[in-house]
Amino acid sequence: MNRIDLTPLYRSSVGFDRLASLLDNTLRGEQSSGGYPPYDIEILDENEYAITIAVAGFERDELDIQTEKGVLTVRGRKADTDKERNFLHQGIANRAFERKFNLADYVEVTDANMSNGLLTINLVKEIPEAMKPKKISIGQADTKTIEHQSEKSEKVA
Structure with a gap:
């Protein structure tokens, strides 16, 4: 290691x-x-992302998605089945998993969808207005104030 x-x-x-x-x-x-389960992280737009996780064999109610302190956690836990199954070969993983993703500041989960064994979690980076760059316009100094101050200095001299 x-x-x-x-x-x-x-x-x-x-x-x-x-x-x-x-x-x-x-x-x-x-x-x-x-490396289980496999996943993709995709940039959809400048401030939009998607995480797609292969969760074949899991039902929606067997998956849990949470965010806490800038960490997105996805857990999968198979429900206990009452039926006893007798496999000749078992290659499909049905084991529980936990995947964690560290999120940058201001990245929030917008929604999650599941289709064809793929769980897609959509994220967006929304920078608060107070944190966005601001354009500061440059004004013109008040010429009357400057003229008034120069007249005072001539009277003193």
Whole structure:
């Protein structure tokens, strides 16, 4: 297991502890999940994204989607079946899973849909008006005020 030492990042920066823990958790999470279930992350537009997860064999009520503190968590848990099944070969995974995705600031889940064994979660990045860049117009100085001040300085001299 290759481990990245993030200690220099903690020593030489202030306020980036969330970034360091994000990197650390991501590296640790990828190793534990084993790549199941497979997923795609797609850019739909400048501020729109979609995460598509292959959830073949799962019903809608066996899936759980939650967001908390900038982390999107998708869980799948198969319901217990009363029937005893006798397989000659079982290649379709029916195991429980948990997938986590770190969301950037202002990224929110808008909706989720399931079709043909694919769960698609749509996200949008909505920057608040207060955080958007503002154009500041440059006005012209009041010439009367400047003339008035120069007349005062001539009277004093």
